[in-house]
Amino acid sequence: MRSTRRVFILLAVLVILLPVSAVEQSQNAAAQVMVTNVTIRPQVFMVGDTGTITVEVINNGAQSVAIRRVTLYDESIRVESHSYDTTQYLGAGNRMSFTFTVRADVPEGIYYPTFSMDFRDAGYLRYPVKLQVQDQPLSVSVLSKPDTFTRGKKDTVEILIGNPRDNAVSGVTVYPTGDGIEATPTRFFIGMLAPDQAQKVSFSLTPSESTVVAFHVDYYNGMNAHTETISIPIDVGKSKVQAELLVSNVVVERSGSRYTLTGDVTNAGLEAANAVVITTGEGAVPADPYRQYVVGTLQPDDFSGFEVTFTVEGERTTVPLLISHKDADGNLYTATALVDIPARSPAEEKGERPFLPLVGVIIACAAVIGTVIWHSWRKG
Amino acid sequence: MKNVLDLLIRPARFFAAMEGKEPDLKVPALIAIVGGIISAITGYAMSGLYAEMFSGTAAGEGMGMFMGLMGSIPAFFGFILIWWVLMAGIFFVISRILGGSGTFSGTLAVTGYGLVPVIIGSVISALSLLSYLPRVTVPVIRNFEDPAVVQKAIGELMQDPAMREFSQVSVALSVLFLVWSANIWIFGVRHARRIGTREAAVTVLVPVGAMIVYLLVTLVGGIPFTGGS
Numbered sequence: 152m153r154s155t156r157r158v159f160i161l162l163a164v165l166v167i168l169l170p171v172s173a174v175e176q177s178q179n180a181a182a183q184v185m186v187t188n189v190t191i192r193p194q195v196f197m198v199g200d201t202g203t204i205t206v207e208v209i210n211n212g213a214q215s216v217a218i219r220r221v222t223l224y225d226e227s228i229r230v231e232s233h234s235y236d237t238t239q240y241l242g243a244g245n246r247m248s249f250t251f252t253v254r255a256d257v258p259e260g261i262y263y264p265t266f267s268m269d270f271r272d273a274g275y276l277r278y279p280v281k282l283q284v285q286d287q288p289l290s291v292s293v294l295s296k297p298d299t300f301t302r303g304k305k306d307t308v309e310i311l312i313g314n315p316r317d318n319a320v321s322g323v324t325v326y327p328t329g330d331g332i333e334a335t336p337t338r339f340f341i342g343m344l345a346p347d348q349a350q351k352v353s354f355s356l357t358p359s360e361s362t363v364v365a366f367h368v369d370y371y372n373g374m375n376a377h378t379e380t381i382s383i384p385i386d387v388g389k390s391k392v393q394a395e396l397l398v399s400n401v402v403v404e405r406s407g408s409r410y411t412l413t414g415d416v417t418n419a420g421l422e423a424a425n426a427v428v429i430t431t432g433e434g435a436v437p438a439d440p441y442r443q444y445v446v447g448t449l450q451p452d453d454f455s456g457f458e459v460t461f462t463v464e465g466e467r468t469t470v471p472l473l474i475s476h477k478d479a480d481g482n483l484y485t486a487t488a489l490v491d492i493p494a495r496s497p498a499e500e501k502g503e504r505p506f507l508p509l510v511g512v513i514i515a516c517a518a519v520i521g522t523v524i525w526h527s528w529r530k531g
Numbered sequence: 532m533k534n535v536l537d538l539l540i541r542p543a544r545f546f547a548a549m550e551g552k553e554p555d556l557k558v559p560a561l562i563a564i565v566g567g568i569i570s571a572i573t574g575y576a577m578s579g580l581y582a583e584m585f586s587g588t589a590a591g592e593g594m595g596m597f598m599g600l601m602g603s604i605p606a607f608f609g610f611i612l613i614w615w616v617l618m619a620g621i622f623f624v625i626s627r628i629l630g631g632s633g634t635f636s637g638t639l640a641v642t643g644y645g646l647v648p649v650i651i652g653s654v655i656s657a658l659s660l661l662s663y664l665p666r667v668t669v670p671v672i673r674n675f676e677d678p679a680v681v682q683k684a685i686g687e688l689m690q691d692p693a694m695r696e697f698s699q700v701s702v703a704l705s706v707l708f709l710v711w712s713a714n715i716w717i718f719g720v721r722h723a724r725r726i727g728t729r730e731a732a733v734t735v736l737v738p739v740g741a742m743i744v745y746l747l748v749t750l751v752g753g754i755p756f757t758g759g760s
Contacts, residue, residue: 409669505662509700523711527718
């Protein structure tokens with residue numbers, strides 16, 4: 152009976168002491184769980200961006216730890232994914248990652264959402280995660296563009312895309328849009344743009360009319376697509392540097408119905424004039440041997456002599472001289488110069504020939520000669 | 532002046548005044564040279580058309596001077612040789628057949644005097660040419676080595692309305708003034724060859740008639756006859 156009583160007392164002590172010992176063991180084991188790595192994608196959020204925060208924990212203890220709930224919370228940063236509510240064990244020496252989707256609908260700044268891991272019978276682990284929100288888009292600027300575009304002529308526009316952010320952006324693509332614009336290339340892919348780095352992009356634009364061209368820069372900050380746009384006006388007019396062909400030293404000579412025009416053609420522009428061809432325009436009919444005169448290429452400040460032959464239609468005192476050339480892109484330009492031609496006599500202008508007056512002369516000569524002959528024989 | 536008028540209007544009196552004198556060839560030669568110069572000028576003006584015709588070829592560059600020389604030099608010597616020397620020779624031979632006598636220099640002298648109307652006709656013809664030349668449309672030859680192309684271009688030039696009119700005017704003037712010269716030559720040959728008027732007329736009218744027929748044939752046939760008369 153006495154021994155039975157001792158057993159009861161021992162059991163009672165065990166019942167009282169054993170749970171206390173178990174709780175102490177759990178707390179000791181949970182203390183060995185710590186955060187080893189935090190990964191934030193994107194590294195720096197833009198306002199409104201959605202991203203992920205991945206927290207990696209490790210159990211450095213010799214016992215497994217029971218995890219009841221893992222969550223992330225913050226007053227400003229919205230956590231869009233659910234908590235990890237299922238009880239699970241983190242084995243001794245094991246690692247475990249917990250990823251949360253967050254959305255930064257907050258102003259620019261630095262935020263500290265809290266990573267919380269609740270242990271079963273052993274309290275919890277709290278770890279503030281640094282989340283930076285930067286409202287700084289890519290910088291887009293125009294490096295160079297012509298003052299004036301020429302219709303149908305290809306000109307180059309240089310764009311500079313810079314990344315002033317603290318993190319790299321990916322998938323950077325640049326492309327121009329606009330009515331009446333033909334661009335080469337149509338799209339330029341840059342890819343990754345590191346922080347504080349810039350990339351220069353050149354586009355060849357061929358406008359058909361005055362318009363506004365917009366350069367769009369598409370890029371990704373993590374999984375978030377963003378676009379920056381810069382617009383520049385395209386004023387179609389006469390280029391300040393294009394070849395300008397001037398005609399001088401013009402001499403027009405007439406031979407019969409045909410005119411021979413000689414002169415010099417000079418390139419007074421700043422670009423080379425290719426395939427320079429000179430001929431006459433409306434009102435003049437090109438005639439052999441120089442219906443048109445091919446000068447070829449004229450460099451700036453270069454000149455060449457030319458000769459064209461033509462006849463004219465009707466009564467004209469001037470004829471248009473057509474001077475055409477092509478630029479490096481093959482665009483054709485034609486300039487017209489009016490050239491005075493020698494005046495014709497009134498009879499020529501009327502297209503009359505002196506036949507009737509000469510018939511009169513012949514008749515008069517016949518009369519005179521007949522009279523003279525008759526007179527010579529009468530006296531002889 | 533009086534002598535010139537006598538020559539043109541009263542050739543019988545003009546040649547009668549030379550009776551008994553030795554034939555002097557200086558004045559007839561001068562007349563022939565003047566005629567040659569006028570022919571050369573006309574030939575030079577006509578050569579401009581041909582130079583223009585060949586200006587489309589590589590060989591045509593700078594051909595104007597060559598064409599000018601080719602047109603004027605033969606015209607100058609041609610006039611002197613054909614219209615003076617050859618014509619005098621023909622007169623001399625025919626008149627000899629018809630019983631004429633006298634020296635060749637005498638025939639040469641009267642033939643030279645008789646060229647004055649021909650020269651007047653040449654001057655009028657040359658002036659008419661100057662008014663027609665600007666109106667002539669000259670075809671340009673590109674292939675100088677192709678005879679067919681050259682022939683076609685020359686044919687086109689001759690068929691030019693202005694050119695055809697000039698040919699008609701030129702032939703008409705030539706015939707008229709040749710008839711006038713023939714009239715003088717008849718009196719001159721009668722004097723120089725001491726033959727009758729009928730024989731002198733035959734002597735002169737045979738070659739002159741042949742020349743006139745030739746001119747009319749060339750006019751109808753479209754073959755140009757330039758210079759000379």
